[in-house]
Amino acid sequence: MAHVLLRHRDVENIHRYDVYIANGGYEGLKKALSQHTPDEIKEIVKKSNLRGRGGAGFPAGVKWSFIPKGEGPKYVVINADESEAGTFKDRELIESNPHQVIEGALIAAYAIGAQAVYCYFRGEFMHAALPFEEAIKEGYANKAIGDTIFSSQFSCDFYTHYGAGAYICGEETALLESLEGKLGQPRVRPPFPAQAGLYARPTVVNNVETLANVPPIIVNGADWYLGLGTEKSPGPKILCLSGHVSRPGNYEAPLGLTYRELVFGEQYGGGIPGDKKFKALLPSGGSAPIIVENALDSPITYEGLRPHNSLMGSASVIVLDETVDIVWAAMKLVHFFRHESCGKCTPCREGTYWLDQVYHRLVNGHGREADVKLLESIAGQMQGECLCALGDFATSPVLSTIKYFPDEYRAKVGA
Ligand SMILES: Cc1cc2nc3c(=O)[nH]c(=O)nc-3n(C[C@H](O)[C@H](O)[C@H](O)COP(=O)(O)O)c2cc1C
Ligand code: SF4
Numbered sequence: 001m002a003h004v005l006l007r008h009r010d011v012e013n014i015h016r017y018d019v020y021i022a023n024g025g026y027e028g029l030k031k032a033l034s035q036h037t038p039d040e041i042k043e044i045v046k047k048s049n050l051r052g053r054g055g056a057g058f059p060a061g062v063k064w065s066f067i068p069k070g071e072g073p074k075y076v077v078i079n080a081d082e083s084e085a086g087t088f089k090d091r092e093l094i095e096s097n098p099h100q101v102i103e104g105a106l107i108a109a110y111a112i113g114a115q116a117v118y119c120y121f122r123g124e125f126m127h128a129a130l131p132f133e134e135a136i137k138e139g140y141a142n143k144a145i146g147d148t149i150f151s152s153q154f155s156c157d158f159y160t161h162y163g164a165g166a167y168i169c170g171e172e173t174a175l176l177e178s179l180e181g182k183l184g185q186p187r188v189r190p191p192f193p194a195q196a197g198l199y200a201r202p203t204v205v206n207n208v209e210t211l212a213n214v215p216p217i218i219v220n221g222a223d224w225y226l227g228l229g230t231e232k233s234p235g236p237k238i239l240c241l242s243g244h245v246s247r248p249g250n251y252e253a254p255l256g257l258t259y260r261e262l263v264f265g266e267q268y269g270g271g272i273p274g275d276k277k278f279k280a281l282l283p284s285g286g287s288a289p290i291i292v293e294n295a296l297d298s299p300i301t302y303e304g305l306r307p308h309n310s311l312m313g314s315a316s317v318i319v320l321d322e323t324v325d326i327v328w329a330a331m332k333l334v335h336f337f338r339h340e341s342c343g344k345c346t347p348c349r350e351g352t353y354w355l356d357q358v359y360h361r362l363v364n365g366h367g368r369e370a371d372v373k374l375l376e377s378i379a380g381q382m383q384g385e386c387l388c389a390l391g392d393f394a395t396s397p398v399l400s401t402i403k404y405f406p407d408e409y410r411a412k413v414g415a
Contacts, residue, residue: 004228004236005212006252008096015131017138020099026144028215032107033152036218041111045214047222049234053089054079054170054207055284055313057233057302060108060214066194067112067202075203076109077179078119078211080129081163081170085285085336087316089238090208092250094121095128097212098135102158104211106145107218109156112204116157120175123165133160167340171388172205174342185344186388209238229255233301243319244276245269253300259283260296263319276321280404284313286333287393289400290320310400326405327412330397331359337394348391351382355398367413372402 003009013019020026032041046061067074078101082090093101105117121129136158139145147155161179163169169184176198178184197203213235217225229235233255239262242248247270251262259281263269272278280290288311291298295308305311320329338352355378358371379395386392402409 003252004216005100005209005238006092006097006250007100015096015098015135017099017135017142017144021142024219025099026103026150026215028218029103029106029110029144030150032110032218033150033154038111038113041107041218044222045111045217048217048225049222049232050210050213050217050225051233051235051302052207053209053213053237053314055084055287055311057312060206060210063194063206064108064111064204066192067204068195069113073116073199073201074112074114075198075201076105076112076114076117077172077175077198077203077205078105078117079170079172079175079205079207080119080121080125081167081175082125082208083122083165083167083170083340084287084314084316085333086242086282086318087240087285087314088242089240089250089314089316091125091128092238093208093212094125094132096131098132099139100212100215101132101208102135102139102145104214105158105206106149106156107214108204108206108211110154112202114156114204116159118179118198119158119160120169120179121160121162122169123163126162129160129162136160166342167336168342168388168390171390174388175205176203183342185342188387230299230301232303233299237300237315239268239300240314240316241269241319242317243282244272244321244324245319246271246273255301256299258297258299259291259317262300262317263296269319272319272321276323278319279322279324280320280326280401282318282320282397283310283315285316285318286336287389287396288313289396290404291400292404325363326401326408327359328363330401331356331363333397334359334394337390341390341394345387345391347382347385348387348394351378351391352394354378355394362409362412369413371413372406372409376402 008014050060051057168174169178173187174184193203237255239251264271298304334355338356341352343349379398
């Protein structure tokens, strides 16, 4: 099947404006400007049930309709921070199909009445974003960006900004702080970005992949989109596959593929190398609870892992084979969260510190019998008590690995 998002795999050089145009590029924006009011665009995107690809799955059209009407600046912000472990889908879009993301952001800007789009890249994307920067220049040169876009009444500028490489700056309010030149720490909500976002003005923040879905929805219609994927999770999704698989990489598939098909399917991961057995899988980098063999037949959808108390999240799937020391793996993930905790709120700042301390002594052969209970107690005091979701994310590897692999923990304390 032809790709909807990773179109550069079918069309060579689609990162170039002329090639993008020759293959139907900017038809979605032109159609939006010439045939639809901003309210109609919001309705089409709402009807398509496009859900946010940044992890939380919030419906994009609903988010856009929260923006108040009326005068004054409004903004669209593209979240290109992509810092979750094992996530590398936005990077491929930015590098190889940038005009589709730009077009999606411009349609969003038209729908909410924004005059500017800001794209926030993680600092490490300095080189990966060069084709995107070039695409913006081409967009201006061809009147797809700037004043009176494609001779319409709609004008919109485009700016890029690079973070300094902090995971927390992917959290939308920390991102906005960083974009304003401040320390990247989450804001207390309310107010939400739709009310007071960038420079205290109404703002929509959307993930790169979310916005790349928008042009084909406008061109082909909401019903076409609803025909892909499942009823509650429609559309295509880029699945980032890494770890112990024969063919790691990005795979575009309609939502609803199973984890087993993704890991073992010949056209996807191709199984685990070296005839090793499957042990566990991280469905969303480090931030969602791990799953084991009994969840492999679950569909990759927003609700598919609910019976297993986990989440699809950004669909960055990391596979662990039987050789992995699960306590060591949990320690690595906890260490990441401790390093990335911004320190603004006590349960996360202190909790990640203490989890990290206990894991280090467990892995280094100094574990105490009460340590597993201690880990559970620390995680329990963090859950639901933190200012942003990073605190909860940090508890996921802890509680899920203790649940599925209690023996490995016992072995670490000689019990
Ligand atoms: C700690 C943390 C890190 C996040 N990192 C990212 C990220 O790198 N990219 C992203 O799109 N969303 C990230 N998010 C989610 C954003 O806060 C936000 O929900 C998202 O950008 C909304 O876009 P969407 O509705 O299109 O998914 C992160 C959230 C948290 C709590
Ligand atoms: S939960 Fe952690 S990362 Fe989020 S605001 Fe609190 S200290 Fe910062």
